[in-house]
Amino acid sequence: MSELDGVPKPEELLKIDYQPPRKGWMDTPVNFKPGTYNYPAASKNHKILELPFPREWSPMEEDWKLPENWKEIVVNGIAERLSKYRSFKVFMDICVRCGACADKCHFFLGSGDPKNMPVLRAELLRSIYRKEFTAAGKVLGKLAGGRELTPTVIKEWFYYFYQCTECRRCSVFCPYGIDTAEITMIGRELLYLLGLGINWALEPAAKCFMTGNHLGVYPHTLKDTLEFFADDIEDITGVRVEIPLNKKGADILFVTPSGDYFADPGTFTCMGYLILFHELGLNYTWSTYASEGGNFGLFTSHEMIKRLNAKIYAEAKRLGVKWILGGECGHMWRVIHQYMDTMNGPADFLQEPVSPITGTKFENAKSTKMVHIMEFTADLIKHNKLKLDPSRNDKLKVTFHDSCNPARAMGIFEEPRYVIRNVCKEFYDMPENTIKEKTFCCAGGAGLGNDENMEMRLRGGLPRGNAVKYVQEKHGVNRLACMCAIDRATLVPLCDYWAPGVQVTGIHEMVANALVLKGEKERETDLRGEPLKELEE
Amino acid sequence: MKFEEILSQHKPALVKKWFHLVLRTYPEETATFLKNENDPFANPVGATIFKGIEDLFDGLIKEGNHKQISSFLDRIIHIRAVQEFTPAQALSFIFMLKKVIRDELKKEFKEKELFDEFLTFESKIDELALAAFNRYVECREKVFELRANEVKNRYSGLVRRLNRIPKTPEEKTKSKSYKK
Ligand code: SF4
Ligand code: SF4
Numbered sequence: 231m232s233e234l235d236g237v238p239k240p241e242e243l244l245k246i247d248y249q250p251p252r253k254g255w256m257d258t259p260v261n262f263k264p265g266t267y268n269y270p271a272a273s274k275n276h277k278i279l280e281l282p283f284p285r286e287w288s289p290m291e292e293d294w295k296l297p298e299n300w301k302e303i304v305v306n307g308i309a310e311r312l313s314k315y316r317s318f319k320v321f322m323d324i325c326v327r328c329g330a331c332a333d334k335c336h337f338f339l340g341s342g343d344p345k346n347m348p349v350l351r352a353e354l355l356r357s358i359y360r361k362e363f364t365a366a367g368k369v370l371g372k373l374a375g376g377r378e379l380t381p382t383v384i385k386e387w388f389y390y391f392y393q394c395t396e397c398r399r400c401s402v403f404c405p406y407g408i409d410t411a412e413i414t415m416i417g418r419e420l421l422y423l424l425g426l427g428i429n430w431a432l433e434p435a436a437k438c439f440m441t442g443n444h445l446g447v448y449p450h451t452l453k454d455t456l457e458f459f460a461d462d463i464e465d466i467t468g469v470r471v472e473i474p475l476n477k478k479g480a481d482i483l484f485v486t487p488s489g490d491y492f493a494d495p496g497t498f499t500c501m502g503y504l505i506l507f508h509e510l511g512l513n514y515t516w517s518t519y520a521s522e523g524g525n526f527g528l529f530t531s532h533e534m535i536k537r538l539n540a541k542i543y544a545e546a547k548r549l550g551v552k553w554i555l556g557g558e559c560g561h562m563w564r565v566i567h568q569y570m571d572t573m574n575g576p577a578d579f580l581q582e583p584v585s586p587i588t589g590t591k592f593e594n595a596k597s598t599k600m601v602h603i604m605e606f607t608a609d610l611i612k613h614n615k616l617k618l619d620p621s622r623n624d625k626l627k628v629t630f631h632d633s634c635n636p637a638r639a640m641g642i643f644e645e646p647r648y649v650i651r652n653v654c655k656e657f658y659d660m661p662e663n664t665i666k667e668k669t670f671c672c673a674g675g676a677g678l679g680n681d682e683n684m685e686m687r688l689r690g691g692l693p694r695g696n697a698v699k700y701v702q703e704k705h706g707v708n709r710l711a712c713m714c715a716i717d718r719a720t721l722v723p724l725c726d727y728w729a730p731g732v733q734v735t736g737i738h739e740m741v742a743n744a745l746v747l748k749g750e751k752e753r754e755t756d757l758r759g760e761p762l763k764e765l766e767e
Numbered sequence: 768m769k770f771e772e773i774l775s776q777h778k779p780a781l782v783k784k785w786f787h788l789v790l791r792t793y794p795e796e797t798a799t800f801l802k803n804e805n806d807p808f809a810n811p812v813g814a815t816i817f818k819g820i821e822d823l824f825d826g827l828i829k830e831g832n833h834k835q836i837s838s839f840l841d842r843i844i845h846i847r848a849v850q851e852f853t854p855a856q857a858l859s860f861i862f863m864l865k866k867v868i869r870d871e872l873k874k875e876f877k878e879k880e881l882f883d884e885f886l887t888f889e890s891k892i893d894e895l896a897l898a899a900f901n902r903y904v905e906c907r908e909k910v911f912e913l914r915a916n917e918v919k920n921r922y923s924g925l926v927r928r929l930n931r932i933p934k935t936p937e938e939k940t941k942s943k944s945y946k947k
Contacts, residue, residue: 261851263851265910265914266851332800333800333804333809333810338797339809339810339811339812340811340812340846340849340850341850341851342793342794342797342801342812342850342851343794343797343851344794344796344797347796458928462928491924492921492922492923492924492925493920493921493922493923493924494920494923494924494927496924497924661808663806663808663809664808680917681914681915681917681918682914684910684913684914684917685849685910688849688910688913689849689850692811692812692846692849693808693811696807696808696811696815697808700808719920719921722920723913723916723917726909726913726916727845727849727909727910727913728845
């Protein structure tokens with residue numbers, strides 16, 4: 231066979247039938263093309279977390295080395311979850327296939343693959359549910375939308391449940407509120423029962439289990455890291471900030487994603503927190519064990535969410551704080567808002583959060599006792615407690631990416647915009663159907679933000695990139711702000727491909743640039759060490 | 768009537784046919800959506816392809832501003848370079864214009880003795896295809912560059928910091944930020 235086999239010759243191109251072969255979705259097999267799937271989890275990580283069937287395997291190989299009774303395991307796994315989660319049972323039953331969700335998923339929009347329509351993604355599992363658990367499906371099979379559970383189905387699950395970032399955009403449009411993200415979560419749980427996971431989610435989970443954070447940073451390294459930030463801050467502002475670590479009796483425990491310890495531009499946001507808390511004279515502390523707000527358990531299983539989240543309340547209790555403040559993270563807030571209280575609460579040893587600076591009661595955090603930093607900072611600005619010089623951000627033309635989880639799992643839209651508008655002069659929102667509850671995902675959340683999956687991420691990132699490009703061309707936008715550590719990593723290549731020239735920033739980086747500190751020297755650079763004003767050409 | 772005028776006159780029909788042919792490179796359900804949703808933010812792929820080929824068509828019949836042509840090309844190719852296509856499939860959309868024009872107007876050009884112009888025009892499409900090939904390769908290179916950067920980016924803050932640790936004694940006395 232020559233290398234050019236399969237490539238049409240010019241004259242053939244004119245005769246070619248451009249129609250792709252028509253096949254029902256159930257019969258279209260999965261093609262594991264490099265760049266479009268995630269590497270399997272290393273067996274050592276399965277072992278650390280005591281997950282079943284640890285082994286080395288590859289999606290590219292025919293044989294996935296499934297356990298002998300794999301079918302029974304999956305069917306029992308579905309049965310258990312149907313009885314445990316009412317939502318799952320309802321979602322399996324009530325979809326009327328109206329199609330309202332079909333064109334709302336960024337992976338469908340970017341890839342054009344129909345199996346990325348949320349309704350079909352759910353159907354991957356629903357078809358098995360019908361066959362195994364409904365009377366009609368048992369008898370009529372395909373006619374009733376049921377299908378046989380085969381290893382091909384498992385491969386399809388692995389491919390498509392890891393082409394869902396659990397972003398919940400589709401659920402906003404479903405008249406029944408079916409949340410495909412939750413179906414994906416169950417699908418992933420079932421895969422884990424067979425020892426099938428992805429490393430980008432499981433390795434951080436395993437590290438988190440051992441050290442408290444996804445990066446596996448030990449206490450002394452965390453201390454060093456924060457002190458390095460303090461050095462940088464001193465160079466830039468002339469002010470030395472303190473680093474309270476494991477301080478018993480502090481008022482507030484601060485918890486933030488570890489993604490911001492080592493990776494730019496998240497590091498600058500982390501410096502931003504230190505500067506803000508110093509200026510406020512806040513009696514707060516970091517914890518070297520609750521050193522991670524994120525929770526890759528969310529991308530693994532419900533059980534894992536609980537295991538990894540437990541340390542936050544445990545540390546709050548040990549340190550004897552009054553309440554907890556949480557940094558700029560995305561999925562961490564979904565866990566805190568929707569699961570923490572029921573899974574690891576009640577946090578009755580904590581107090582209802584009150585800002586020590588303004589006296590504002592955060593009643594929305596009455597039960598979790600954990601406040602989002604954007605609410606905290608917006609409240610400070612509203613009460614005129616910060617001296618801000620927005621002109622120090624004059625070189626920035628900013629737009630804001632609503633991260634999926636704070637937007638759709640929390641509904642926090644206005645606070646970040648309010649803060650941004652107060653710390654920089656030029657802010658432009660992206661088009662209405664791409665922001666707030668309709669925001670488009672970065673396509674790298676839920677464990678998919680790894681390098682091997684880059685091509686798929688770029689497909690899924692297209693709708694977001696397209697909207698960024700639009701404000702870039704229309705208003706000259708050059709910064710994409712976000713309040714999520716995963717975004718601060720994943721939006722960087724997204725912009726580089728779809729809207730080159732736009733850089734990514736956290737919000738507290740901009741806050742700290744604008745914040746005038748007592749006793750500071752005249753600032754020449756921003757936190758990135760770059761000149762405050764754009765150099766004249 | 769001149770050759771370009773004929774093309775211009777038939778533009779709406781030609782572009783539509785071209786668009787539909789391009790859509791047929793996608794699965795059926797997808798093609799229906801790409802065709803019917805007009806909001807450029809709800810349907811970035813469909814909208815970009817439509818606008819892109821329309822502008823390409825204009826560029827080809829007017830005396831071409833090549834830079835412009837390449838920005839339209841760029842957008843379509845950026846999309847198709849990361850979708851589930853082989854390189855040939857990704858770029859086939861350009862040759863489809865030939866098919867459309869041949870199907871629709873070849874006879875008319877023959878009758879009106881504009882066949883030479885027709886051949887020249889086809890050569891222009893071939894040139895476009897070559898330009899597209901360059902773009903495509905650039906996009907693929909970019910994807911691999913982004914992949915490679917990911918590993919670096921994960922520790923960029925750390926590396927930045929390590930690079931600043933003073934190594935010689937003079938550097939150490941000079942540096943404020945080395946306090947330990
Ligand atoms: S919008 Fe809801 S009911 Fe309609 S197809 Fe999607 S999941 Fe089913
Ligand atoms: S949750 Fe997000 S990624 Fe998953 S199917 Fe819905 S829109 Fe797509």
